[in-house]
Amino acid sequence: MSVNKEIKKITTHTIQKMKESGEKIAMLTSYDYSFAKLIDGAGIDIILVGDSASNVMAGHETTLPITLDQMIYHAASVVRGAKRCLVVVDLPFGAYQGNSKEALSSTIRIMKETGAHAVKLEGGEEVIESIKRIISAGVPVMGHLGLTPQSIYKFGTYTVRAKEEAEAEKLQRDARLLEEAGCFALVLEKIPAVLAKNVSTSLHIPTIGIGAGGYCDGQVLVMHDMLGITSEFKPRFLRQYLNLSETVSGAVQQYINDVKGGAFPSATEQY
Numbered sequence: 001m002s003v004n005k006e007i008k009k010i011t012t013h014t015i016q017k018m019k020e021s022g023e024k025i026a027m028l029t030s031y032d033y034s035f036a037k038l039i040d041g042a043g044i045d046i047i048l049v050g051d052s053a054s055n056v057m058a059g060h061e062t063t064l065p066i067t068l069d070q071m072i073y074h075a076a077s078v079v080r081g082a083k084r085c086l087v088v089v090d091l092p093f094g095a096y097q098g099n100s101k102e103a104l105s106s107t108i109r110i111m112k113e114t115g116a117h118a119v120k121l122e123g124g125e126e127v128i129e130s131i132k133r134i135i136s137a138g139v140p141v142m143g144h145l146g147l148t149p150q151s152i153y154k155f156g157t158y159t160v161r162a163k164e165e166a167e168a169e170k171l172q173r174d175a176r177l178l179e180e181a182g183c184f185a186l187v188l189e190k191i192p193a194v195l196a197k198n199v200s201t202s203l204h205i206p207t208i209g210i211g212a213g214g215y216c217d218g219q220v221l222v223m224h225d226m227l228g229i230t231s232e233f234k235p236r237f238l239r240q241y242l243n244l245s246e247t248v249s250g251a252v253q254q255y256i257n258d259v260k261g262g263a264f265p266s267a268t269e270q271y
């Protein structure tokens, strides 16, 4: 299916209509102006300024170290590049877990200082009060259940979540609570496809999966992974559309050779 050029600007209402009409939602992460401009121009529905910036932009092992100020810097850059898609920003670890007042003030900073359209935060029942407070201030919220990387030290591993019945039941309960609280969409990360199917068919709001199978209403990937910039990360769910690390290395090696061999710049590349 090609990009619907009729849609001038994607909103949370467009996303809801996509679920209702059966059109799948395509979401990718982005963290800077140049890539946001490219991805938006290609027709992506949603850009997520993910806290995965902590990994792929800053080189941290987990998403925990990234700060609210750093997320705001990334998000403001993305918003300057994205003209058509919906821009959703992750609330980073430590910016909302304290209480709902803290969650709202972090959200207000993101909305005021970046121009983004919505926020995402991880968790179910334990963050419901914060979600309600943010939504009551007029800010759309995307939920995130399953493997929630900000809780990696609780989980101990990045393996598939909710394989056991008790965890699967809690996830289904949490998904209902998030919908009732007013979330406009829900990310399901690394859970069995059958569970994601149950959640997706029982909710009215769209689900967006990453490692959650093909029954979700949309899919999200970390841009650096799908473009093959991060060459060492190859989970089963990842489809790598390019091998950019090889392409970039090749280009850089060629440049080095040209500089050292005197082939660059040529007569036409100077004044």
Ligand code: KIV
Pocket (backbone or CB within 6 Å): 029, 048, 049, 050, 051, 052, 053, 090, 187, 189, 210, 220, 221, 222
């Ligand atoms: O931060 C991120 O990139 C995310 C996606 C993996 C959903 O939360």
